[in-house]
Amino acid sequence: MVVCGAETTEYDYLSGFKAKFKRPNLALRVTKKPGSPLQVVEYAVSRWGRPGGEFDQVWCVVDVDEFQDLDRR
Numbered sequence: 001m002v003v004c005g006a007e008t009t010e011y012d013y014l015s016g017f018k019a020k021f022k023r024p025n026l027a028l029r030v031t032k033k034p035g036s037p038l039q040v041v042e043y044a045v046s047r048w049g050r051p052g053g054e055f056d057q058v059w060c061v062v063d064v065d066e067f068q069d070l071d072r073r
Contacts, residue, residue: 001029001044001048001054001059002029002030002031003031003033003044003060004032004033004040004061005033005039005061005063006032007034010032010061010062011030014061027055029055037060041060045058
């Protein structure tokens with residue numbers, strides 16, 4: 001599972017990558033949740049961050065250029 005924090009760029013790139021490099025033994029879901037890096041991570045944890053969930057790994061892809069508060073928790 002990959003959660004993208006931008007409306008289009010990262011989502012489009014990763015969806016294209018998924019389509020081009022299909023693997024029968026790999027399930028990859030790409031979804032988008034526009035927002036700050038913290039909002040993206042919180043969304044991913046709330047939806048897929050539980051043990052025994054649907055995915056082995058959950059990754060977040062964010063563009064941090066416009067966010068200056070990355071140290072905030």
